[in-house]
Amino acid sequence: AGDPVAGKAKAAICAACHGADGIAMIPGYPNLKGQNEQYLVSALKAYKNKQRNGGMSMVMQPQAALLSDDDMANVAAYFSQLK
């Protein structure tokens, strides 16, 4: 499992669209608050690998490309533990 403290630092840029509290600013974007950690890692990997297309993937693919495997685990841990 990832480190939510490290994830919080890395997640600052995520907050622009997904909200600092994990509630999205824009209805087309998903809320991340309390989302399953393992699912979030899986989604980030699919964006990074350009497997996940359609929707707003043109926004998320370049964001995910900036994240290492550790970064993904940490960011996922951070959002999953938000209440």
Add this chain to the structure above:
Amino acid sequence: AGDPVAGKAKAAICAACHGADGIAMIPGYPNLKGQNEQYLVSALKAYKNKQRNGGMSMVMQPQAALLSDDDMANVAAYFSQLK
């Protein structure tokens, strides 16, 4: 916006993995409770169109293929309004 009552009827099969209350049964699957309606429609369309790959998309692509545009709107309305 979709009809959450019609969506609830259509969502019975979704509950097997995503939970009757929108809390997933399995950590690799996303919770859907309270998720943004517009995002859910976008995700379902991307699965149906086989644009969304990777992760557990091999499960969701055939499920989404069974849904009409109206079904997607209704199912999304149902999960988005769960508290």
